[in-house]
Amino acid sequence: MNLALIRDNLEVFLLGTSQSGAAGGLMLTLWMAALAAVVASVLGLAGGILLTVGSTWLVRVLEAVTVTLRAIPVVMVMFWCYFLLPVLFGIDIPGVATVIAALSLISGAYLAQAVRAGISAIDRGQWEAGRSLGMTRAMLLRFIILPQALRVMLPSFVNQWITLVKDTSLAYVVGVAELTFVATQVNNREQVYPMEIFLFIGLVYFTLCSLIAALGQLAARRWPAMSV
């Protein structure tokens, strides 16, 4: 094992090699994962709520979109975003934005299904009770259904965030300088120590994912499930 190699390149792994000052390496991985997690969670919540209360045709369209997004590989969705986003907006879109868009869309599709399932796990009596108190549907969702449903969905969200962190490594395919890409650059330069380099970044990802899982478990313990 050649650990000096890791130490010498630590700054490259953490911050990337870019001279322009743009973040790279682990910084970029974290940044992309965090942004995609927020966007995906919002999309997933909105999609799941619409899948529950939307009109028939809206539900059909959303269902078709989520099923399609879940049935094609992340790499293909990245290619599509890479091609379609500039066409749609008429401007040059940086690779990082492409990757974030693709990851948000896919994770959003998975989360929408989880949110729908979570809402449908809440007893019908809760809806009826709220309605008989004179609450509107929006109030009902906001104050009665979602607080209970979100607790049910917590594990799905945590799993999806973990998947998201792992999937940022696919940005390597479209040449975004995140951790995996930077590691292959270091590997190309050094040539002799691929095992050290890739095991090291594997360990970094493992630590990140374990951390998210642990936080999820902590949250689940601090926020006990109501019996529904």
Next chain:
Amino acid sequence: MQPPVWLGHGWLPTKQLAVLFDGVLLTAMLSLAVCCMATVIGVMLALAVHYGARPLRWSVFSLIQLLRNTPLMVQLLIWYFAVPGLFGEEARIWLNTPHALSLTGSLALSWPSYEVLAALLALSLYGASFIAEEVRAGLSAIPRGQHEAARAMGLAPFPAFRCVILPQVLALIRRPLIGQYTAVIKNTSLTMAIGVAELSYRSRQVESETLLTFQAFAVATLLYLVVILAGQWLGRQREPVWRGAR
């Protein structure tokens, strides 16, 4: 009929469609091989965790967590770049030269290139770690009494597992298992990063040769949808389709 201007100057020529078709063929074959290997390895890992002695159980469990919580891309790169370094020079040259396993007469099975071999190993182990967790969940849902009853009926441990426990586990985890197989098909797309010429790789190739980005990606996406939805349809059949043919 010409496509609109923003889609480029024409449709895909037949030659390029054939390239994409080659890609989907490799995707399908790779997925099939990986599904088989991942299931076998996954069941063995689950058995080790469920029935094994404590040290074995803990080490296999940690292995599963390690495989599940690192990106597949990193695992592919380890198998592709780092693992050959563990072998000697000769083995590395042997791995990178084409070989043919000659069977009887004219039938010859070509030895897969190292990219494909690395892809097979990485995808199978990654898939196995997820399948192992499903099988383990299935195993722990079967009451202990089932095993004891089978043993009391005079079945030896292995037949008891094979004929009494396993069928119940499989029935329980059928749906999540189909999800895992779908994930395997999608995961094969990552192997383009190490140069395996599967569908994603081919779509990129066709795109850069013809500059018909939309057409290339649309055909590739459709082919993925066909493979994945066909696979899911097969999995949803109550009885295996081929059994009904008899």
